Every structure is written in C-alpha cells, then in structure tokens.
Amino acid sequence: SQQGEEDPQALSIQEGENATMNCSYKTSINNLQWYRQNSGRGLVHLILIRSNEREKHSGRLRVTLDTSKKSSSLLITASRAADTASYFCATVRYMEYGNKLVFGAGTILRVKS
Amino acid sequence: AAGVIQSPRHLIKEKRETATLKCYPIPRHDTVYWYQQGPGQDPQFLISFYEKMQSDKGSIPDRFSAQQFSDYHSELNMSSLELGDSALYFCASSDGVRAEAFFGQGTRLTVV
Numbered sequence: 448s449q450q451g452e453e454d455p456q457a458l459s460i461q462e463g464e465n466a467t468m469n470c471s472y473k474t475s476i477n478n479l480q481w482y483r484q485n486s487g488r489g490l491v492h493l494i495l496i497r498s499n500e501r502e503k504h505s506g507r508l509r510v511t512l513d514t515s516k517k518s519s520s521l522l523i524t525a526s527r528a529a530d531t532a533s534y535f536c537a538t539v540r541y542m543e544y545g546n547k548l549v550f551g552a553g554t555i556l557r558v559k560s
Numbered sequence: 561a562a563g564v565i566q567s568p569r570h571l572i573k574e575k576r577e578t579a580t581l582k583c584y585p586i587p588r589h590d591t592v593y594w595y596q597q598g599p600g601q602d603p604q605f606l607i608s609f610y611e612k613m614q615s616d617k618g619s620i621p622d623r624f625s626a627q628q629f630s631d632y633h634s635e636l637n638m639s640s641l642e643l644g645d646s647a648l649y650f651c652a653s654s655d656g657v658r659a660e661a662f663f664g665q666g667t668r669l670t671v672v
Binding site: 480487488489490491539541544545546547548552553 | 590591593595602603604605608609610611613615616648650652654656659660661662663664665666668
C-alpha cells in the first residue's frame, strides 16, 4: 500500500451485526476519507473527517480519527447484505498546488444474510 | 448532480499498442487525480493536476503521460502497452477547498 495498512484485510459478519474497520497511515494529514467499492466498480465517497475532528457520524456510519496514533476506524452499524464491498481509507494532505490523496490497502467486508 | 465521466468504460489493446483514457471532472472542480487499480489491489496514485498544471506524480511509468486541457478534462496516454498494464484506471476530481474526491466509474483496460 502507498499509505498504510487496513485492518482487518477481510471481515465476514451476519446481517444486523456491526462492522469495524481500521486504517493506519504514515504521514501527517489534513483530512481522511473513507470510500466503498463494489467489485470492479467505482469508488464511492462515504465520509470525510478533518484532522481537528475526533469523531463523525453519517447515517449508520461512524468514523473516528486519532492523529496521535495515525489511525482511523470506520464503524458500520446494523449491517446489511448491501454493505458487502471493499472499504478504503484515503488520506489527504494539502499542498501548495492541489492536494495529495493516498489510499490504504482496503478491507473486504462480506455481510451474510 | 454531475459526476466524473470517464471514457471509454472498457478497452482492449494488444501489447505494444497505445491507449488514451479520458476524464471529465465535475464542473468547477480544480483537481484531477488518476489511479491504477490491479485485481485485488488498492488504488495506486499515478498523477494529479491542479488548475491544469501537474501537481503531483506517483508511480506512473515513463511510458504513460497525462495532461489537463483548458476545459479541465484530462487524458491519460499509455504507450508500449504491457500485459501488466491491464487494470482499472480511475479518475477523480475534487474541489481544493472541500477536498472530497469523487471518482468516475473507471476504464477497464485489458492488454492481450
């Protein structure tokens, strides 16, 4: 991975359970974003958390960010079969011209109905 | 709402041929990114443009080049194609202020 590791690499849960995915990164960041990707499809933006934020919610999604540990977690509550996908974190660093957007390795989530 | 448009969606080329992938960013977005994603891999950053100027370069082979035009669309040119270039190629655009990047559906390139 260009940025860091995601943990776990694969996760299989039953519908209705919660899924937690973790992401670690190596450099200082300005914000961190989570994306979902269905097999062979495009990446869908889920949520963005800024470096001065510690927690953010969006529907069934909860994201935390610990800049001291250079890590983030994505929690999906009450999972559904439709949540089956790969999930990636991506870090953003602001540069003088444009931003640097780098992806982590991804977690494959399978939600069984 | 307008999204990022990539064309073509699928492309089959032979070894040593050239390919051109196109990306049309969301209107008023000032940054375009290109990524390559092999099977089961995370997206690997290739190159980005900010206001039509190259802003960052990643693991882009010398055989590849890219540019952003006056209308903000971008093209990724790939020459002397190799079997290992077979992958999904994604373009994303963002507003430098909000920084959320939105991705196109990708171009699946198959080199045979």
